[in-house]
Amino acid sequence: GIQVEQSPPDLILQEGANSTLRCNFSDSVNNLQWFHQNPWGQLINLFYIPSGTKQNGRLSATTVATERYSLLYISSSQTTDSGVYFCAVAPKTSYDKVIFGPGTSLSVIP
Amino acid sequence: KAGVTQTPRYLIKTRGQQVTLSCSPISGHRSVSWYQQTPGQGLQFLFEYFSETQRNKGNFPGRFSGRQFSNSRSEMNVSTLELGDSALYLCASGRDVQPQHFGDGTRLSIL
Numbered sequence: 001g002i003q004v005e006q007s008p009p010d011l012i013l014q015e016g017a018n019s020t021l022r023c024n025f026s027d028s029v030n031n032l033q034w035f036h037q038n039p040w041g042q043l044i045n046l047f048y049i050p051s052g053t054k055q056n057g058r059l060s061a062t063t064v065a066t067e068r069y070s071l072l073y074i075s076s077s078q079t080t081d082s083g084v085y086f087c088a089v090a091p092k093t094s095y096d097k098v099i100f101g102p103g104t105s106l107s108v109i110p
Numbered sequence: 111k112a113g114v115t116q117t118p119r120y121l122i123k124t125r126g127q128q129v130t131l132s133c134s135p136i137s138g139h140r141s142v143s144w145y146q147q148t149p150g151q152g153l154q155f156l157f158e159y160f161s162e163t164q165r166n167k168g169n170f171p172g173r174f175s176g177r178q179f180s181n182s183r184s185e186m187n188v189s190t191l192e193l194g195d196s197a198l199y200l201c202a203s204g205r206d207v208q209p210q211h212f213g214d215g216t217r218l219s220i221l
Contacts, residue, residue, distance in 0.1 A: 031208040041147075041198055041215055048209035086153065088210070096165040096207045098143060100153040 002027040002091040004101035012107045013077050021072040021104045023087035031090040032063050034072050037103070038083045046072070046085075077108045112136065114203050114213035122219045128189040131216045135182050135203030142184040143210065144176060147198040156199075158207060159184055165207075188218075196220045 003026040013019055023032070034046040047054050047061040049070065054061055058077075063070040070087055084103040091099065115134040123129050135142050144156040155168040159178035176186040182203070188195055196219050202210035 033209055035212070041217075043200065043202075043212035045209060045211055088153075088208075090208050094166060096141075096158050096160065097155055097168070098158075098202075098207060098210065099155065100145075102152050 001094075002029070002089065002099055004087065004089055004099050006085075006087060006101040006104050008104060009102065010105045010107075012109065015077060015079060015108055015110050017077050017108075018073070018075045019077060019106070021074070021085050021106075023070045023072070023101055025068050025070075025087075025089050027068070028092040029065065029068075029089040030092050032065075032070055033088045033098075034061055034070070035086045035088065036081075036083050037086065043086075074106075077106075079108045079110055082106055082108050114201060114211055116199075116201050116213035116216050118216060119214065120217050120219075122221060123191050124221050125191055125193060127191050128187065129191060129218065130185055130187045131199055131201075131218075133184045133186075133201030133203070133213060135184070135201075136211055139203035139205055139211075140182055141204045141207050141210075142178055142182065143202045143204075143207065144184070144186050145200045145202070146170075147200060147215075148196075153200070156186065160206070191220050193220050 005024045031050045051065045060073045088100045143158040157167045178184045198215045200215045202212045
């Protein structure tokens with residue numbers, strides 16, 4: 001089945017710093033989403049981005065489907081950005097089964 | 111617009127018991143997916159329902175089952191609970207399998 005990798009696994013940032021999180025997938029996908037799981041366990045939908053670039057405030061994402069990767073950019077990080085960031089893909093061969101990556105754990109310190 | 115609602119939020123059971131968790135999707139969403147999240151295994155796909163039909167299933171034993179009703183509400187059932195079933199169970203809904211919107215989860219503890 002499809003493999004989803006995320007890097008880095010852990011990241012510690014000073015408040016105000018920028019970061020780039022990466023998601024690689026081993027096969028063609030129909031769809032890709034980025035989520036933020038906050039310290040209370042809530043999964044918040046950040047981007048639905050099967051291809052192209054989207055921006056929402058301090059966050060932006062780019063997916064290059066032909067090269068099988070997606071990037072999540074966080075600018076001017078804040079302590080509330082702390083948590084785990086997941087990418088999730090729906091493989092072309094199994095579009096109704098969403099596979100999550102292992103996540104990037106982000107800690108933003110004041 | 112109400113979000114995805116999961117009940118109960120917390121549950122404590124003992125080994126051998128069974129449990130039923132409920133998920134009410136966002137109005138108009140016909141796809142409901144269930145996931146198990148544990149510290150060791152991460153987020154693992156359990157199953158996905160669309161219009162009352164199970165379209166896909168993850169690699170979980172038969173003790174894990176689910177169903178979806180005509181109003182798109184879904185339940186999952188775990189029988190003969192084991193200690194390893196302790197986890198956060200998350201439900202997600204969508205018009206199709208993606209994009210997904212998640213509920214707050216049910217935290218299940220097995221004693």
